[in-house]
Amino acid sequence: MLKIYNTLTNKKEVFKPINPNNVGVYVCGMTVYDYCHMGHARVLVMFDVITRHMRRNFPEVKYVRNITDIDDKIINRSIENQEDIYSLTNRFIDAMHKDERALNILKPDVEPRATDSIDQMYYMIESLTEKGLAYQGENGDVYYSIRNFKNYGKLSGKNLDELEAGIRVDVESDKRDPLDFVLWKMAKPDEPKWSSPWGEGRPGWHIECSAMSTHHLGNHFDIHGGGMDLTFPHHENEIAQSEGANNCSFVNTWMHVGFVNINDEKMSKSLKNFFTIRDVMKRYDGETLRYFLISSHYRSPLNFSDENLNSAKSALKRLYTATRDLSASEVAMNDISKRFDYEKRFNTALDDDFNTPIALSILFEIAKHINTERDKDPEQASALSQLLRKLGDYLGILQYSTEDYFKQGISISDAEIEQKINKRNEARAAKDFSISDQIRDELLTLDVVLEDNENGTTWRRK
RNA sequence: GGCUGGGUAGCAAAGCGGUUAUGCAGGGGCCUGCAAAGCCUUAUAGACCGGUUCGACUCCGGUCCCAGCCUCCA
Secondary structure, eight states: OEEEEETTEEHHHHHHHHTTTOOEEOOOOOOOSSSSBBHOOOHHHHHHOOOOOOHHHOOEEEEEOOOBBBBBBHHHHHHHHHHOOOHHHHHHHHHHHHHHHHTTTOOOSSSSSSGGGGHEEEEEEEHHTTTTTTTOOSSSHHHHHHHHTTTTTTTTTOOHHHHHHHHHOTTTOOOOTOOEEEEEEEOOOTTBBBOOOOOEEEEOOOHHHHHHHHHOOOOOEEEEEGGGGIIIIIHHHHHHHHHHHHHSEEEEEEEEOOOOOETTTTTTTTTTTTBBHHHHHHTHHHHHHHHHHHHHHSOOOOOOOOOHHHHHHHHHHHHHHHHHOOOOOOOHHHHHHHHSHHHHHHHHHBTTTTOOOHHHHHHHHHHHHHHHHHTTOHHHHHHHHHHHHHHHTTTTOSSSHHHHHHHHHHHSHHHHHHHHHHHHHHHHTTTOOHHHHHHHHHHHHHHHHEEEEEEEEEEEEE
């Protein structure tokens, strides 16, 4: 029984799909004017884990994640770079897809682009205008009238009058109420523009998500998610738009992923304290990053530091170490899964609001079990190893073969290493341990670790 | 100020009204020529003050502190 924490109610609730055969999930994706940072990575990875789990539990899941490819920041960046807006956005979309592959993130079912969805936005704005929920200012911009939507603030728990008190007044706008927000914005000269009943312009930020999500998932769907900073105003505004235009409830479950912090402060573009995925990938592989991101619960803050990343790397190594030199059939694996309750407990953990730390702890229990059975009962150890890999795959980790994991990234060739191992073993046979230790130390400086066991000497990367 | 979340051992991170979370790092031991890996074992917790209870890290109240949102942000 899947339980999910719902921002709308601030409670963990049993998840009941609107249509049990087809669950709809929408996640607010990137605004593509720069490379993805670790905060984006966290949202991408978490919803990847979430949708993988849901796909195993429901016949069909439709996962939609949009791309915002038109907005002020994109326009500014394109001017700054003197780069055509489409070449800019395409460049960063490609970069994002590359980052996703590195993090083993599966593609969403639909990845709509705002600029391909302008028609759907028209219809929605039109409908809002007809219902008296939108108006055009003297400057031509079209605004949403939040005072005319009775439930404004229900997601974020905001009180209108209190919001009003601390508002910053935007001098350029023609809003009737300072909390009103733009649905359609008149284009300035040389800005990208689309013709519309209100004049040539472009959509406001919030309308695209209302339009794209309902277009692909229906007016009322199951899950809508994003980073915690989108709760207000973005998601609040989406509710106002969608429920206002469609006269029905919009989303049942709102999910928000916590921030990635640097020194306990939110990683953000405005604070300029962010690390891009590609930067971090210069020092850590994608799987280590992914492990790090799922090592805490998705709603908790996650502190980004070398110490934590190194710890993630070591933890992952322990899991891979358990799988060394073991393989078993699927039959044996299914058999072992029935004998022990690891898989069951693993699924229960994910069913409990996607508790990845608990799920990971079960992986370590299996690893320990393998290590203790390895000599006593190799068959059982092998079957457990297969189970470990299967559950790892559910989380999108343990993707490499054991061989690849332990032998990648070494500058010296296999043959050279073997040669040195032979030389060392000759020295060991002659009990010349100073020579043998010297060879081992030499290899260690090249990140090659030697391990002696009864069948001979094996090597792995450090 | 309003609204959300938090404060757990050296670090990270969970569950739980009474019984080992888990990982990294540390101590002792086994194994090894010595290591590595692994196994066994071990120490270090629950911001503070009250209350409920036979019993609280876990529930309730209060205090202090931290983060986030209230402006674009994942």
